[in-house]
Amino acid sequence: MSPGGATDVLPVERDLPGTGWLAIDEGFGAGPGEGGPGELIDCVGPDFPSDDEILESAGTPHYVRPPGRLLHGVAVLAGTDDAADRAEAILSGRAFAECLGRSVALDLSDPDLQAELVEVDVADGPFGARVRFTGASPAGVRPVFLDVVCLRRGRAVGLLWFADTPEPFPADDLAGVVARIRAR
Numbered sequence: 471m472s473p474g475g476a477t478d479v480l481p482v483e484r485d486l487p488g489t490g491w492l493a494i495d496e497g498f499g500a501g502p503g504e505g506g507p508g509e510l511i512d513c514v515g516p517d518f519p520s521d522d523e524i525l526e527s528a529g530t531p532h533y534v535r536p537p538g539r540l541l542h543g544v545a546v547l548a549g550t551d552d553a554a555d556r557a558e559a560i561l562s563g564r565a566f567a568e569c570l571g572r573s574v575a576l577d578l579s580d581p582d583l584q585a586e587l588v589e590v591d592v593a594d595g596p597f598g599a600r601v602r603f604t605g606a607s608p609a610g611v612r613p614v615f616l617d618v619v620c621l622r623r624g625r626a627v628g629l630l631w632f633a634d635t636p637e638p639f640p641a642d643d644l645a646g647v648v649a650r651i652r653a654r
Contacts, residue, residue, distance in 0.1 A: 476528035476545040478654070479621040479628030485650040486533055486541065487643035493531035513569030518560050519546065519553035525625075538614075538635040541647070545628035557627040562620035564599055568592045570631065571601030571616050595619075596641050597648055612636055617644055621651060 483491065526547040533541040548554035560566055571590050590603045601616040615638035619630045630647070632639035 474547070474624050474626050476526045476547040476626050476628070478623045478626045479545050479651060480528060480530050480543040481533075481541065481630065481647055481651055482530075483533075485647050486535075487640075487646050488535070491533045491535045491541075494534055495531050512573055513566050514560055515566075517556055519548050519557050523549050523553040525549050538633075539639065540633040541630065541639075543628055543630040545626055548625045548627065551625065554622065554625040554627055558620060558622050561627060561629045562598060564592055567599035567601050567618040570618060571603055574601075574616060574631070574633070575603040575605065575614070595638075596644060600638065615639065619644075619648060621648065 483493070524546050527545065529544040530542055546557055548557055568590060571592065575590060590601060593600050593602070595617045597617065597619040599618045601618060602613055603616070604611060604613050612635055614633060614635045617632040617639055619632070621628045621630065628651075632644050632647070634640075
C-alpha cells in the first residue's frame with residue numbers, strides 16, 4: 471500500500487463551503503528533512519514525531535471569508551505507523567487544542583488596539599475540540615471560536631482549524647469540509 475501524501479488530509483479550494491473565500495498566502499510543503507513539527511506547530515511537545523520520522527509536511531493557505539471566518543490546515547506524512555499514531559494522539563488531544571487556541575489568540579492580539587486576552591475555554595466540538603477565546607478592547611468584548619479537527623488517512627495526519635466570530639463556524643459547513651476530504 472502506498473503511504474499517500476500529507477496533502478491527502480487537507481482541504482483544497484473546492485472543499486470550501488459557499489463562495490467568497492480568499493487564499494491569503496500560499497501554504498507550504500516540504501520533503502524529508504525539510505519540514506518537521508517545529509516548522510508546523512508550536513504546541514506538539516517532545517513526543518511528536520521527530521524530523522527524521524516525517525517524510526513530508528504540508529499546509530494550506532489561510533482561507534478567509536469576511537467578515538471573520540478562517541480555515542487553515544497543516545499535515546505530516548509519518549514514516550511509520552507508530553509515528554503516525556503519536557502524531558494523531560497529540561493533535562487530537564485537549565491539551566494541544568488549548569495550546570493552539572492560546573497561540574492563535576496571541577497571534578491575533580494587537581498592542582496598538584489595546585486588546586487583551588480574557589480567557590480560553592476548551593470543550594468538545596463536532597469533530598474534535600472547540601476552543602473559545604475572548605478578547606477585550608476599547609471596542610468591546612468579542613468571542614472567537616476555533617474548531618480543531620484531526621484527520622488521518624494511513625500515515626498522513628492532518629490538523630484543521632475552523633475559526634469564526636462571534637459565533638462558531640457553521641456546523642453543516644464544517645461537516646461538509648470534513649466529509650469532502652474523507653471522500654477523496
